[in-house]
Amino acid sequence: EPEVTQTPSHQVTQMGQEVILRCVPISNHLYFYWYRQILGQKVEFLVSFYNNEISEKSEIFDDQFSVERPDGSNFTLKIRSTKLEDSAMYFCASETDGEQYFGPGTRLTVT
Protein backbone atom coordinates (compact mmCIF):
# COMPACT_ATOMS: atom_id res chain seq x y z
CA GLU A 1 0.00 0.00 0.00
CA PRO A 2 1.44 3.40 -0.95
CA GLU A 3 2.55 5.60 1.94
CA VAL A 4 3.61 9.16 2.58
CA THR A 5 7.28 9.27 3.49
CA GLN A 6 9.21 11.96 5.32
CA THR A 7 12.89 12.68 5.80
CA PRO A 8 14.72 13.04 8.04
CA SER A 9 13.01 11.30 10.93
CA HIS A 10 14.83 13.53 13.39
CA GLN A 11 16.56 16.85 12.82
CA VAL A 12 18.52 18.76 15.39
CA THR A 13 19.44 22.33 14.57
CA GLN A 14 20.66 25.46 16.26
CA MET A 15 18.45 28.48 16.73
CA GLY A 16 18.62 30.79 13.74
CA GLN A 17 19.54 28.07 11.27
CA GLU A 18 17.46 27.15 8.23
CA VAL A 19 15.93 23.70 7.99
CA ILE A 20 14.19 21.92 5.16
CA LEU A 21 11.83 19.08 5.93
CA ARG A 22 11.06 16.75 3.08
CA CYS A 23 8.00 14.76 2.20
CA VAL A 24 7.09 12.45 -0.65
CA PRO A 25 3.30 12.35 -0.94
CA ILE A 26 1.41 9.45 -2.41
CA SER A 27 1.64 9.69 -6.17
CA ASN A 28 -1.51 10.93 -7.93
CA HIS A 29 -2.67 12.74 -4.81
CA LEU A 30 -3.22 16.42 -5.55
CA TYR A 31 -3.60 18.07 -2.15
CA PHE A 32 -0.74 18.32 0.32
CA TYR A 33 -0.54 19.51 3.90
CA TRP A 34 1.86 20.25 6.69
CA TYR A 35 0.83 19.93 10.33
CA ARG A 36 2.87 20.15 13.48
CA GLN A 37 2.52 18.88 17.02
CA ILE A 38 4.40 20.53 19.84
CA LEU A 39 5.03 18.05 22.65
CA GLY A 40 1.93 17.66 24.77
CA GLN A 41 -0.24 19.81 22.50
CA LYS A 42 -2.68 19.31 19.67
CA VAL A 43 -1.79 18.52 16.09
CA GLU A 44 -2.06 21.93 14.40
CA PHE A 45 -2.57 22.77 10.74
CA LEU A 46 0.16 24.82 9.11
CA VAL A 47 -0.47 24.99 5.37
CA SER A 48 -2.20 23.31 2.48
CA PHE A 49 -0.96 23.20 -1.09
CA TYR A 50 -2.75 22.52 -4.34
CA ASN A 51 -1.89 23.10 -7.96
CA ASN A 52 1.55 24.44 -7.08
CA GLU A 53 0.34 27.11 -4.73
CA ILE A 54 -0.71 27.60 -1.14
CA SER A 55 -4.47 27.17 -0.79
CA GLU A 56 -4.78 27.79 2.96
CA LYS A 57 -2.44 28.68 5.78
CA SER A 58 -2.77 29.16 9.50
CA GLU A 59 -1.59 32.01 11.68
CA ILE A 60 1.40 29.88 12.63
CA PHE A 61 2.61 29.87 9.04
CA ASP A 62 4.35 33.23 9.04
CA ASP A 63 7.10 34.61 6.83
CA GLN A 64 9.64 32.25 8.38
CA PHE A 65 7.91 29.33 6.71
CA SER A 66 7.68 28.41 3.06
CA VAL A 67 6.61 25.37 1.08
CA GLU A 68 7.65 24.15 -2.28
CA ARG A 69 7.07 21.30 -4.68
CA PRO A 70 10.38 21.46 -6.48
CA ASP A 71 9.76 18.43 -8.68
CA GLY A 72 6.98 15.97 -9.35
CA SER A 73 7.45 14.02 -6.15
CA ASN A 74 8.86 16.05 -3.26
CA PHE A 75 6.98 18.50 -1.07
CA THR A 76 9.16 20.54 1.26
CA LEU A 77 8.68 22.76 4.29
CA LYS A 78 11.40 25.32 4.91
CA ILE A 79 11.85 27.22 8.13
CA ARG A 80 14.13 30.12 7.37
CA SER A 81 15.44 30.99 10.82
CA THR A 82 14.44 28.48 13.44
CA LYS A 83 13.33 29.46 16.93
CA LEU A 84 13.22 27.36 20.06
CA GLU A 85 9.43 27.26 19.86
CA ASP A 86 9.64 25.60 16.43
CA SER A 87 10.66 22.39 18.17
CA ALA A 88 7.88 19.96 17.33
CA MET A 89 6.90 16.93 15.30
CA TYR A 90 6.08 17.96 11.75
CA PHE A 91 3.67 15.81 9.77
CA CYS A 92 3.11 15.87 6.05
CA ALA A 93 -0.14 14.59 4.59
CA SER A 94 -1.56 14.06 1.13
CA GLU A 95 -5.21 13.74 0.31
CA THR A 96 -7.52 11.95 -2.04
CA ASP A 97 -11.31 11.62 -1.86
CA GLY A 98 -11.44 13.65 1.32
CA GLU A 99 -9.05 11.37 3.20
CA GLN A 100 -5.71 12.63 4.39
CA TYR A 101 -2.85 10.17 4.64
CA PHE A 102 -0.10 11.11 7.05
CA GLY A 103 3.60 10.51 6.97
CA PRO A 104 5.57 9.29 9.99
CA GLY A 105 6.70 12.79 10.90
CA THR A 106 9.98 14.60 11.39
CA ARG A 107 10.93 15.47 14.93
CA LEU A 108 12.60 18.88 14.85
CA THR A 109 14.65 19.88 17.85
CA VAL A 110 15.93 23.44 17.99
CA THR A 111 18.67 24.08 20.52
Place this chain on the structure above:
Amino acid sequence: AQSVSQHNHHVILSEAASLELGCNYSYGGTVNLFWYVQYPGQHLQLLLKYFSGDPLVKGIKGFEAEFIKSKFSFNLRKPSVQWSDTAEYFCAVMFSGYSTLTFGKGTMLLVSP
Protein backbone atom coordinates in the same frame (compact mmCIF):
# COMPACT_ATOMS: atom_id res chain seq x y z
CA ALA B 1 -14.24 29.79 16.46
CA GLN B 2 -14.40 26.15 15.50
CA SER B 3 -12.86 23.74 17.97
CA VAL B 4 -12.58 20.06 18.75
CA SER B 5 -12.37 18.63 22.23
CA GLN B 6 -11.63 15.17 23.53
CA HIS B 7 -12.75 14.59 27.07
CA ASN B 8 -10.25 12.04 28.26
CA HIS B 9 -6.53 12.56 27.98
CA HIS B 10 -5.58 9.20 29.46
CA VAL B 11 -7.64 6.03 29.64
CA ILE B 12 -6.50 2.78 31.21
CA LEU B 13 -8.47 -0.40 30.56
CA SER B 14 -8.04 -4.10 31.01
CA GLU B 15 -8.25 -6.40 28.01
CA ALA B 16 -11.82 -7.25 27.01
CA ALA B 17 -13.20 -4.08 28.56
CA SER B 18 -15.42 -1.86 26.45
CA LEU B 19 -14.13 1.45 25.20
CA GLU B 20 -15.79 4.75 24.52
CA LEU B 21 -13.77 7.87 23.76
CA GLY B 22 -15.59 11.17 23.59
CA CYS B 23 -15.21 13.81 20.91
CA ASN B 24 -17.16 17.02 20.60
CA TYR B 25 -16.87 19.93 18.24
CA SER B 26 -18.22 23.43 18.15
CA TYR B 27 -19.56 24.50 14.79
CA GLY B 28 -23.02 25.01 13.40
CA GLY B 29 -22.37 23.94 9.84
CA THR B 30 -21.62 20.75 7.96
CA VAL B 31 -18.68 18.66 9.07
CA ASN B 32 -16.66 15.65 8.01
CA LEU B 33 -15.47 13.63 10.97
CA PHE B 34 -12.47 11.38 11.48
CA TRP B 35 -10.76 9.26 14.06
CA TYR B 36 -7.05 8.64 13.69
CA VAL B 37 -4.86 6.29 15.70
CA GLN B 38 -1.15 6.56 16.35
CA TYR B 39 0.53 3.39 17.59
CA PRO B 40 3.81 3.84 19.45
CA GLY B 41 6.51 4.86 17.02
CA GLN B 42 4.19 4.90 14.04
CA HIS B 43 2.38 7.52 12.00
CA LEU B 44 -1.21 8.63 12.18
CA GLN B 45 -3.55 6.10 10.59
CA LEU B 46 -7.19 6.59 9.71
CA LEU B 47 -9.51 4.42 11.80
CA LEU B 48 -12.80 5.61 10.36
CA LYS B 49 -14.56 8.57 8.85
CA TYR B 50 -18.00 10.07 8.50
CA PHE B 51 -19.02 12.24 5.56
CA SER B 52 -22.77 11.67 5.27
CA GLY B 53 -25.44 8.98 5.47
CA ASP B 54 -25.69 6.42 8.27
CA PRO B 55 -24.41 8.16 11.41
CA LEU B 56 -23.03 4.88 12.74
CA VAL B 57 -19.80 4.17 10.94
CA LYS B 58 -17.60 1.13 11.20
CA GLY B 59 -13.87 1.30 10.83
CA ILE B 60 -10.90 -0.98 10.95
CA LYS B 61 -9.96 -3.29 13.82
CA GLY B 62 -13.49 -3.47 15.24
CA PHE B 63 -13.86 0.23 15.96
CA GLU B 64 -17.04 2.17 15.32
CA ALA B 65 -18.23 5.71 15.91
CA GLU B 66 -21.59 7.41 16.05
CA PHE B 67 -22.27 10.91 14.85
CA ILE B 68 -24.95 12.59 16.96
CA LYS B 69 -25.59 15.88 15.26
CA SER B 70 -27.74 17.31 18.05
CA LYS B 71 -24.91 16.78 20.50
CA PHE B 72 -22.11 17.78 18.12
CA SER B 73 -20.44 14.52 19.08
CA PHE B 74 -18.58 11.72 17.33
CA ASN B 75 -17.66 9.18 19.99
CA LEU B 76 -15.42 6.23 19.26
CA ARG B 77 -16.35 2.80 20.57
CA LYS B 78 -15.04 -0.73 20.69
CA PRO B 79 -16.86 -3.49 22.53
CA SER B 80 -13.76 -5.38 23.65
CA VAL B 81 -10.28 -3.87 23.59
CA GLN B 82 -7.05 -5.77 23.14
CA TRP B 83 -3.55 -5.07 24.39
CA SER B 84 -2.63 -4.16 20.80
CA ASP B 85 -5.08 -1.25 20.92
CA THR B 86 -2.67 0.64 23.14
CA ALA B 87 -2.13 3.85 21.22
CA GLU B 88 -3.06 7.51 21.05
CA TYR B 89 -6.41 8.29 19.46
CA PHE B 90 -7.19 11.59 17.77
CA CYS B 91 -10.54 12.96 16.75
CA ALA B 92 -10.38 15.34 13.79
CA VAL B 93 -12.97 17.50 12.08
CA MET B 94 -13.07 19.08 8.66
CA PHE B 95 -15.39 22.07 8.80
CA SER B 96 -17.33 22.99 5.68
CA GLY B 97 -15.51 25.46 3.51
CA TYR B 98 -12.12 24.26 4.71
CA SER B 99 -9.98 21.38 3.50
CA THR B 100 -7.90 21.25 6.65
CA LEU B 101 -8.30 19.08 9.71
CA THR B 102 -8.78 20.44 13.20
CA PHE B 103 -7.61 17.92 15.75
CA GLY B 104 -8.56 17.22 19.30
CA LYS B 105 -5.80 16.94 21.84
CA GLY B 106 -5.73 13.17 21.70
CA THR B 107 -6.49 10.39 24.16
CA MET B 108 -3.76 8.01 25.23
CA LEU B 109 -5.24 4.54 25.70
CA LEU B 110 -3.32 1.97 27.69
CA VAL B 111 -4.69 -1.55 27.67
CA SER B 112 -3.26 -3.86 30.28
CA PRO B 113 -3.08 -7.58 29.47
